Amino acid sequence: MASDGFRPLDEKYLLEYIKSTPDLAEKLGNRFDDLQIKEVGDGNLNFVYIVVGPAGSFVIKQALPYIRCIGESWPMAKERAYFEARTLREHRRLCPDHTPEVYHFDHKMCLIGMRYIEPPHIILRKGLIAGNEYPLLAEHISDYMAKTLFFTSLLYLTTTEHKRAVAEFCGNVELCRLTEQVIFSDPYKVSQYNHWTSPYLDSDAEAVRQDNTLKLEVAELKSKFCERTQALIHGDLHTGSVMVTSNSTQVIDPEFAFYAPMGFDIGAFIGNLILAYFAQDGHANEGNDRKAYKLWILKTIEETWNLFHKKFTALWDEHKDGPGEVYLPEIYNNAELQLLVKQKYMKDLFHDSLGYGAAKMIRRIVGVAHVEDFESITEPEKRATCERQALNFAKTLLKERRKFESISEVTSAMQQLQS
Amino acid sequence: MASDGFRPLDEKYLLEYIKSTPDLAEKLGNRFDDLQIKEVGDGNLNFVYIVVGPAGSFVIKQALPYIRCIGESWPMAKERAYFEARTLREHRRLCPDHTPEVYHFDHKMCLIGMRYIEPPHIILRKGLIAGNEYPLLAEHISDYMAKTLFFTSLLYLTTTEHKRAVAEFCGNVELCRLTEQVIFSDPYKVSQYNHWTSPYLDSDAEAVRQDNTLKLEVAELKSKFCERTQALIHGDLHTGSVMVTSNSTQVIDPEFAFYAPMGFDIGAFIGNLILAYFAQDGHANEGNDRKAYKLWILKTIEETWNLFHKKFTALWDEHKDGPGEVYLPEIYNNAELQLLVKQKYMKDLFHDSLGYGAAKMIRRIVGVAHVEDFESITEPEKRATCERQALNFAKTLLKERRKFESISEVTSAMQQLQS
Missing domain, CATH: 3.30.200.20 (Phosphorylase Kinase; domain 1)
Known part of the structure; x- marks a missing residue:
């Protein structure tokens, strides 16, 4: 020892x-x-x-x-x-x-x-590759995100409680640095750790490294990730950090947790569902064209955001006279203003989520750590085709995120890319 | 003891x-x-x-x-x-x-x-009331802001150094809470501590408490103030925290310091110069109409921002290969991109500064702690006229800050309000 x-x-x-x-x-x-x-x-x-x-x-x-x-x-x-x-x-x-x-x-x-999360629980990512539907997934994960993010934000905490927790989680800096490197830096420069489905995506990876607009947007997301102590985030909420059965959803592995933008968690989850969507064509075979399953993924993406929005704002309403100090009831004292404030907050959070989701997609295609959704597509050319679609969609999402006004516009754009 | x-x-x-x-x-x-x-x-x-x-x-x-x-x-x-x-x-x-x-x-x-900052140093606010010109003030204060803000931000620090310092300054939470209350909360609600030049400004104070758009913008600034650890700010950089002679400028009293948006310091200084400007008509007399002095204040406001911009971006250029991790040279690797990144950063910082400056003006007119610039105007009606102009300008600045593209547009708008 x-x-x-x-x-x-x-x-x-x-x-x-x-x-x-x-x-x-x-x-x-x-x-x-x-x-x-x-x-x-x-x-x-x-x-x-x-x-x-x-x-x-x-x-x-x-x-x-x-x-x-x-x-x-x-x-x-x-x-x-x-x-x-x-x-x-x-x-x-x-x-x-x-x-x-x-x-x-x-x-x-x-x-x-x-707790040992016993069978038949499996890692959600594996379930998505297998083509399993989880009818309660959006309900459950939106519940998890709404509660963990709301109650650790200044919408609920006093400044004193918040700053004490922020200070403590500053200690997890090594993991923050790892995220900064692998998500916000390495994919946008030459790095020994980067890899991709070569030679098919060589020029795509090069294009990412040459894209000034993309890099400009990534800089903003990276700064916010480092600076904005919005809530205690899980920090790695992809589909490999969630275990599921048809009626249970368990979130594991929050070792990257610290106080950061909420959109990083929401984006991680939605971004990985989008990756799962674009991987489906690589898993289609004669027995299952995966078309119905792709529609289920789209519905789950929509429900995840829409239910999160509903639950998060419901918590806000429920606790508007609570200890949170940013929106004091004596100031935000009429229904119109309360609505305006929530609309602004949720719109910013939506765009943050799309931005972080897109950044997490990009790094899974041209960065160090890839996802089994694509890696399990054994034929490289087919895999590259799926990955390229996902990469192009992610680039659009990152650059144009502020133009999307609802999650259904996002899922429509995903479908259009494939039509 | x-x-x-x-x-x-x-x-x-x-x-x-x-x-x-x-x-x-x-x-x-x-x-x-x-x-x-x-x-x-x-x-x-x-x-x-x-x-x-x-x-x-x-x-x-x-x-x-x-x-x-x-x-x-x-x-x-x-x-x-x-x-x-x-x-x-x-x-x-x-x-x-x-x-x-x-x-x-x-x-x-x-x-x-x-150090005892010896005579003839006086508090800048008193010098502005007396109508003294300080030809080096903008040069000096821009130097102070550029250096203290740049070198404590992620443009220069590593994430490790930054998070360690952020954690330490979370301990100054009581002073953060005081700022939250007196700047971002009390002026927008009924509070026993608020006061104003009554009865002249009664309806103006009431209008602030009824202004949904204003409160929506203040909520955003307050959230950012609480959440965004951009740099080690002075935290109270008004003209009462600066001692001057014609060739020396010394900044004192940083007891409110913590990691927060840079714009809070820049805005505090510029906002207090704007207050000084609108107070001048109250100090005018037959011997001195203060017209020339008002032009000097306008010039000093412009130079403060423009010199800050120049010095801050020069530090960024000088240290672009330094320890700062947000804009890695391998990623931000061409002149066009470096320019784009700086333009975006400085534009956001400019709008933050105008927003925080406006919030600090408003609280000095309808909140708990007023400024001698106005308090020393003994005739209440005259004082109220000056204060109302400042208050109206601050409200516009807070709500419309994103429409201003340069500091000269701000000073032009100040002059128009009085023409």
Whole structure:
């Protein structure tokens, strides 16, 4: 064990650790005879063990001090485990239906023990690739986003509470820097980490690096990401951070959490649904042309924003006399003004969301980390065709986002691109 | 003395304190026989003693745990002294020509020992009331704003340095809250602290409280003030926080400092010059119609912004390959793009500055704390006429700020209002 008390897990040490940790041992009913332990970390940054016994189960997640897929050459603050556990607990308080429970947190070991989100839950991204419909997905994720974002913003918090939380989450700076680099910088310059479906997209990637208008817009989004402490965001809310069944939606992995623009979360989710949409043609086959499924994705994109809008503004109405200090009821004291204020706020948030969603799409096509939606299309030329459509749509969305007045205009534009 | 080590100063204890504090005693050459000690705090929050001896001098400023003019009923974190000393030292490092030196800081006593800014220096506001021209004022204040704002922004700092500083200054939250209340809230609602030149401005004050468009714009400025950590701002950069002679400009009193929009400082200074302009007719007499002086104020407003623009963008050019991470040279890699990026940034900053300047004007006419520029106009009707012009101009500026493309359009509009 290192002098700081950190020791990377292996299966043998994990068992010792569980036995000597009452919070965890009790979850298993103190029965260690028939334990099944499986390492499933397919992410880039952590060990993830599923532990299932005859009387209970949990997941153990340990943050490693480097990015796992690249190795020790890319060090990464393991302190992120603290912010992940802190955020999971905060989000569970605000939205228990869609946030798994944390049973145990060990700061020195950078180790979280939490609910095992059992089968038939699967990662949403895999469900979207398989063509599964999730009828409650938009309802659930809009609930999660509305509650976690509203209650951590100045619409609900006092300045004192807000600044205290902002100060604390400034400590997660290493993860913010990683986001800045991989989302807002690398795709727009030559970087050793960038890759794309070559040679098909060589000129597309080059065009991104030469696009002054695009870079101008990205600069604004990057500045806002670094400077604007609007709410406690998940920070990585793509479809790989959501586990689903037909009637359950659980959001995991908020290790990138900090106080930042709300649109970054909303955009991450919607942007990844758009990627899933443009990947569908690559998954179509004779048995399933995916046309109906694409319509379901479009509907889910629309419902996600529209339900979020409805729920978020409902929370605002409900708490307009609450502790939040930006819109004091004595000032915003008539129905017309309250409506105006909300319309302005939600319009700005919508455009922010489209901008961040587009930036997250672009980086998944020409940046370091790609998505399985496209990667699982084995034929490169077919994959490149899907990716190019998504990339072109994202570029338009980023540059023209302020011209969209509703989410249905966005989904219409997606369909037109393919007609 | 209280258990926390804090004890309010009086003249006798101050002398003991100086004798037992080497940093201060040495400044006086350890000669305490012929000391002149004068309490001059005309502010609202502090004791200020000037100490002059035969071999040296300094000022002692002690933060009190309440707002002095209102009394102990309005408590105020004396921790602000720490942030004032911290900011004075940081700003002196960045702009030594226009920031007084701190000799001594006592955290427990909330006490700063600093340079005595000697006569003929006077408070700029008093100079503007007297009708004095300061030919170097715009040159100096633009230098101060360009350096302190540029070097504490993400145009120069790394994200790591920036977030560390942001977290620290979140501790100055009590002073942020005071600003929120007196600038962005109280003037727009009924508040026991508000006052104005009554009865002349009764309906004007009422109109401010009924103006939906104005309140919509103020909400945006307030949100940005609370959320956007753009740079380490002075936080109270009005003409009462600047001491001048014809060839020296010294900025004092940054106790409201925190990471916030740059436009708040620029707007504070320009807004207070605009107040000074509209007050001139109240100071005109047979010997001096103040017409030439008003032109000097207009010229100083124009030069302040134009020189700031020039110096700030020059610093940006000079440090474009520096540590700042928002506009990486590998991305912003051609002259056209660099120009576009700067134009966009400076245009947004200009409009922010006009908005914050206008908000600061409004609160000085219908809020709790007024300015001597108007208060020294003894005849109420005449004062009200000046104040109404300033108030109407501020309302236009706040609502229409995005239509102004240059500072000369602002000064033209000021002149038109009076023609």
